[in-house]
Amino acid sequence: MTDPDSAPLSGLLVVDLSQFLAGPYAALRLMDLGARVIKIERPETGDLTRSLYLTDTEIGGDSTLFHAINRGKESLALDLKDPGDRAALTRLIARADVLIQNFRPGVIERLGFDWQTVRRINPRLVYGSISGYGEDGPWVDRPGQDLLAQARSGLMWLSGDASDAPVPMGLAVADMFAGATLVQGLLAALVRRGVTGRGGLVQTSLLEALVDLQFEVLTTHLNDGGRRPMRAARGSAHAYLSAPYGVYRAADGWLVIAMMPVPRLADLMGLPLEERWRDDPRTWFTDRDRIRSLIAAKIAQRPVADWLALFEPADIWSAPVMDWPDLLTHPGFTGLGLLQDLRGAARDVTTTAAPLRIDGVRPHCATPSPRIGQHSAAIRAEFGL
Known part of the structure; x- marks a missing residue:
């Protein structure tokens, strides 16, 4: 007190x-x-x-x-x-x-x-x-x-x-x-x-x-020719951030992945990548939906705990999507x-x-x-x- x-x-x-x-x-x-x-x-x-x-x-x-x-x-x-x-x-x-x-x-x-x-x-x-x-x-x-x-x-x-x-x-x-x-x-x-x-x-x-x-995204809008926000096709979490940023459905729940080099994540998950995705980070945004679809299809095959066990030791920025009962009983809260x-x-x-x-x-x-x-x-x- x-x-x-x-x-x-x-x-x-x-x-x-x-x-x-x-x-x-x-x-x-x-x-x-x-x-x-x-x-x-x-x-x-x-x-x-x-x-x-x-x-x-x-x-x-x-x-x-x-x-x-x-x-x-x-x-x-x-x-x-x-x-x-x-x-x-x-x-x-x-x-x-x-x-x-x-x-x-x-x-x-x-x-x-x-x-x-x-x-x-x-x-x-x-x-x-x-x-x-x-x-x-x-x-x-x-x-x-x-x-x-x-x-x-x-x-x-x-x-x-x-x-x-x-x-x-x-x-x-x-x-x-x-x-x-x-x-x-x-x-x-x-x-x-x-x-x-x-x-x-x-x-x-x-x-x-x-x-x-909205200062961060508005500043982008004001300085890139007035382009409007472009939400991802599914699991969108940020209109201006490239793949893999977003929400993904696993076999038994949901998880999120934040900013992360696409080739690093893909190699860890065993995903095929086009060569230009390895060479040009700008394609992670222009081809965002295609890249995220590959990731989503793979993540859907296994439960959340399996993916976190793979991602966290490799310092992949990820987290489970928790509801209030999950949050309120977790030691982190x-x-x-x-x-x-x-x-x-x-x-x-x-x-x-x-x-x-x-x-x-x-x-x-x-x-x-x-x-x-x-x-x-x-x-x-x-x-x-």
Whole structure:
């Protein structure tokens, strides 16, 4: 268990006006690093993520998603259309170090808690804002939702096989990467504040985060005449990498092979190769589907364990494709201590812990996500709201 007083952000107060995923994810990471996070929620209904179910599973009346992303936070119920509650929030912001919001552009201005307004209340405040597509432009009023952002970003043409329709990532990658991007900016602004005493505004969007996520392949696209991504015919894992990179079906499961000289792999597997594949590495991409078909046909003949027993001693970069039960019981995972139990909810919650260590210790949080307004009375008393 991490000592709260030794955590890097211990003593910092974060006011979290955000909901759904991107903003709350940023606040979660700050909480894991020691910050105190006060989540502002609507009375009665709270954050809409409370009812955004990943499946039909709920914990204490709230979705598992809400519990996963709001652990360790305090809940203050405020109606931002009520003058008294708006005044209370103003006083809280005056004491805060960080504010996070992810309303659609224009909404926070109408509420009166935009950057230009609150910087006059608290010049030391570091203000974080996440939008869907930036603060202006033709998409500014479009819903900033993960799947919609993926669709606009080009990302959906990088996964799947050549014959597949556009394939979205099976995770809310726009939300998560936007939240992570915001945290980077917030921490940098906090460091600057420590030097200058001046707060600052940090802005990002789902689209910006997804474009940055694609920086490697976009740079290739921008400098090779605008050629579009070319997914492999089957088992594709990267639109721009040559054979043997990809996913292969073995006799009893699946495995992946990463970057590797084709002749070296072929000689180990006993595969026939055309001479030009030995002489010209560029053909590993131009003839990618033909080469991968040869590899796939061979791998299908034997089980995964046989291939790994051949590949790993020869330093062939390969791995089994594991599902969650495989992963969660494997010593390679269990030794990391990446799971934690939260006590005190309607029932105990098992979830992930922070994906980093500080001074050799992984931050852990034993406190579950809050009920709506659970801490309202205590916070009002503490801050004189």
